[in-house]
Amino acid sequence: MSLTLADARIVTPEGVHDGWLTIEDGRITHVGHGSAPGPGLSVGGRHVVPGFVDVHNHGGAGGSFPTGEQDKACEAVALHRRHGTTTTVASLVTDSVEGLTRAAAALAELCEEGLLAGIHYEGPYIAKARCGAHDPTLLREPSPQEFAGLVKAGRGHVRMVTIAPELPGALDTIRMAVAEGVIAALGHSDADYDQTITGIEAGASVATHLYNAMPPLGHRAPGPVAALLDDERVTVELVNDGVHVHPAMLRLAYEVAGPGRTMLITDAMSATGLGDGDYVLGPMQVRVEGGVARLVEGGSIAGSTLTMDVAFRRSVQEVGMSLPDAVQVASLTPARVLGLAGRIGSIAVGKAADLVVLSDSLEVAGVMKDGVWITEP
Missing domain, CATH: 3.20.20.140 (Metal-dependent hydrolases)
Incomplete structure (x- = not known):
């Protein structure tokens, strides 16, 4: 199962960019800039950070x-x-x-x-x-x-x-x-x-x-x-x-x-x-x-x-x-x-899709664990 989160402000240790990311089988497979290449779930311009x-x-x-x-x-x-x-x-x-x-x-x-x-x-x-x-x-x-x-x-x-x-x-x-x-x-x-x-x-x-x-x-x-x-x-x-x-x-x-x-x-x-x-x-x-x-x-x-x-x-x-x-x-x-940085801790291709969607005021709007929504935005 594949899911694309679009219209996101993706936060990594290197910076913040407007873009999208794709999740397959609980892992991040693509992280892109700008508009998503296909249909996806819009997060409405909110921030997406790692869990x-x-x-x-x-x-x-x-x-x-x-x-x-x-x-x-x-x-x-x-x-x-x-x-x-x-x-x-x-x-x-x-x-x-x-x-x-x-x-x-x-x-x-x-x-x-x-x-x-x-x-x-x-x-x-x-x-x-x-x-x-x-x-x-x-x-x-x-x-x-x-x-x-x-x-x-x-x-x-x-x-x-x-x-x-x-x-x-x-x-x-x-x-x-x-x-x-x-x-x-x-x-x-x-x-x-x-x-x-x-x-x-x-x-x-x-x-x-x-x-x-x-x-x-x-x-x-x-x-x-x-x-x-x-x-x-x-x-x-x-x-x-x-x-x-x-x-x-x-x-x-x-x-x-x-x-x-x-x-x-x-x-x-x-x-x-x-x-x-x-x-x-x-x-x-x-x-x-x-x-x-x-x-x-x-x-x-x-x-x-x-x-x-x-x-x-x-x-x-x-x-x-x-x-x-x-x-x-x-x-x-x-x-x-914890020795887990190869799997979690940042938004990067290959890492677990542990994600938090945050509003402009940094309130939690959605939480995902291993590609499954705990709270859907």
Whole structure:
């Protein structure tokens, strides 16, 4: 079956052009300029961008990935797909090893079905002083042997682990993760500049939600932020919801790291897509007020209620990114980090037809996954 999308403003990392594209068997077969050579579905001059890729997401629509409940996970993925995220990594939070193992085994089945793109362990190998919305009583020192068991539980679908590099055993665990093909991310850490550099040297290549749950940038004590931004080997996650990071600091990170080392994440939790109220994130009780999720005890920010379309829109309208750069940080850069840039992340011949149609105000007007409309424009 062939479908041509015509009268489109196609956004690639190289630029924006008026044109058309053809899809056959779930893949893009042609990308052209100007008028389509034959009949097609007009998108009315709206923007067409690649599907968003979210490497750090805890759930939505009442579903929480850390519980491992498959039906709820499916509902969460469906919500985020309607908002343009066609590729989702399921993030867990700190729990007992047994709890993490159960959740990973359940989510691995959804990875095998193609619903999820992988599993991310955000904890338990993080610093108590910077644990945020993680249960401090369940934190553990990193152990390569123990982590090997968690990798095994994910049956080849563990994509990332967040580790505080200053903890005993952290460097060996980072090395072991990288050797197993798992991305080591530094975060929820009280590390100083030198300890962060040591973690990068051990193989860490991602900063878990830069700025959040780590010491702030200082002119005499630069801390992890400077180390992570300055190193060309590191890609930084940013939560662009107007709550986690001030737009000026997000702009600073983007200008230093550039679109090739910056990626938007949602850090979404189960309340995403729902109203204010009481929810859970792993074993922690969360209250959402005014769309902001915080722990009932202590008040720490507990993930977000963000969707990627909002983060994309804010990046253009609040941060000042160009559309091609916003596409790169929302799609291509995270796809590259996951090792999937050959298949997704940009509009190019041969890639999967994961597409989002956006209005002039960058509101979602249509979403396609593997050539099938989720929401038809």
